[in-house]
Amino acid sequence: MDEMMETEKIEAIMRAARPQVSVIGVGGAGCNIVSWVKEKRGGVSGAKLIAANTDATHLNIIKADRRILLGEKTTKGMGAGGYPQRGEQAARESLEQIRKDTVGSNIIYVATGLGGGTGTGASWVIANSLKTTGALMIGVVTLPFAVERFRYNNAKEGLQRLRTQCDTVVVIDNNRLAKVAGDLPLKEALGVANELVGEFVKGITETITTASLINIDFADLRAIMEKRGIAAIGVGEATGEDRVERATQAALDAQLLDIKDSTKAFGVLIHVAGGEDITLDEVTQAGEMVTRSLPQKARVVWGARVEPALQGKVRVMVVLTGIESTFLSTQQKGLAGLLKSQ
Ligand SMILES: Nc1nc2c(ncn2[C@@H]2O[C@H](COP(=O)(O)OP(=O)(O)OP(=O)(O)O)[C@@H](O)[C@H]2O)c(=O)[nH]1
Ligand SMILES: [Mg+2]
Incomplete structure (x- = not known):
């Protein structure tokens, strides 16, 4: 009996000690990444997958634990049309909801494809609001393809802002990714990016939250990620x-x-x-x-x-x-x- 009680106690403490993780996909690309993990990889053990977008039609086909339509009043479910300012405003409108859905998180990932209106404008606003909770904030972003010329400056500005709101932003340049993956057509290359971001978030998170061959300790992760800027x-x-x-x-x-x-x-x-x-x-x-x-x-x-x-x-x-x-x-x-x- 004593042994059983001790086992229960250890398990309860273990559960409480396990970090709570939220993954927020922002904008079209961010939501696609979350949906890929949910659908193709059965989600992430110990993490809540949240999809947030201004585009209702797109959000409707996304698989996630929680879906949030950003800025209902600002964009009326029609997307941010490539304007980061609209994405920013939409995020501000929905911050309370996002805060509620991430309460108690110790690690928060913000995943987005920089270059459009929603991801670029909303991700840093969301990170800014959530960092006050003391969670380790990790951005995971892609940079637009060179062919998406007009999106390039948006992305740069968005990244400058996001990096000041996150502990670390892991940056993946789609141009390099496409080369490594063997110069794929655009759509397939985006799929590779989704998979890469998804595997990164799932791999790291589950190595912390579940028994693994060699576990990563949350404190160690924090030590190399906290206030460290950009990561490759x-x-x-x-x-x-x-x-x-x-x-x-x-x-x-x-x-x-x-x-x-x-x-x-x-x-x-x-x-x-x-x-x-x-x-x-x-x-x-x-x-x-x-x-x-x-x-x-x-x-x-x-x-x-x-x-x-x-x-x-x-x-x-x-x-x-x-x-x-x-x-x-x-x-x-x-x-x-x-x-x-x-
Ligand atoms: N990884 C990945 N990247 C994508 C995908 N779709 C688009 N991208 C990239 O992400 C950038 C932003 O595109 P979206 O995510 O569609 O834009 P958004 O944030 O929804 O912005 P608005 O549509 O203007 O509201 C693009 O310039 C592409 O480089 C996708 O499915 N996966
Ligand atoms: Mg969009």
């Missing part, structure tokens, strides 16, 4: 001989954002996932490879999970936090710089 991510997958080595190298080589100097990264998050056949040795190997390639002072946090669907495969994600991106830091690298580098 790279992902590699491989099968067969030397799969860990090859997947890790790919993740290091193909960071999806232009980084000024990766040796200046403050922290690194290594996440390894594999089928039932993955071994602890392989996980250690990935960790050692990444650590060797970075400056000694970088703080390293790592975790590993078994994902039965990855049978035979390993997937390595490497996130560098506290970096400087050329997208934001150089004035001349506006539209002209981008076009030149094409």
Whole structure:
């Protein structure tokens, strides 16, 4: 009897100690990302998936735990039409609802595709409102394709704002992603972006909230993410001989954002996932490879999970936090710089 009571007590405390997580997808792309995770990956264990958009027609086809129509009065369910100011205003109108739906969260992800009206204008307003709760705020955003020229400046301004409201913003440049993924047609490339953001959020979150091969400790995540600005991510997958080595190298080589100097990264998050056949040795190997390639002072946090669907495969994600991106830091690298580098 005593043992049973003790077990119950431990389980109750364990549940209370587990961080509460909310994922808010903002705008069309953000909602698509949330919906992809919900539908294709069965959601995220221990996290609430929230989809927020000004566009009622789009929101109607989205799968999420909670859907919020932003700015009913401002946009009448018709979207922000590419105007960030409209997205901003719509978000302000709905802040109370968003705060209610995220009460008690310890980690809040704000996922969005920068460049349009809703995601660009609303994401930073939402982050601004929620950061006062003391939650760890992590933005996960994509930058528009070079062909979406007129969206580029919107995105830049949106990112400048969002980074001051979040602890860390993980930035994925769609142009780099498309190259890594093999120059796919636009629609497919967007699908790859959804999947990448989705796997990142799900992978990291579940390595914290559920028993894993190697758990990530919330306090450790906080230590490398808190007030660290911009982060870049790279992902590699491989099968067969030397799969860990090859997947890790790919993740290091193909960071999806232009980084000024990766040796200046403050922290690194290594996440390894594999089928039932993955071994602890392989996980250690990935960790050692990444650590060797970075400056000694970088703080390293790592975790590993078994994902039965990855049978035979390993997937390595490497996130560098506290970096400087050329997208934001150089004035001349506006539209002209981008076009030149094409
Ligand atoms: N990852 C991903 N990115 C997308 C998707 N659709 C669009 N994008 C990207 O996200 C940017 C913003 O597009 P949307 O999300 O449609 O825009 P929005 O935030 O809804 O803004 P408005 O429609 O103007 O209210 C685009 O410039 C694309 O780069 C998608 O399904 N997935
Ligand atoms: Mg839209």
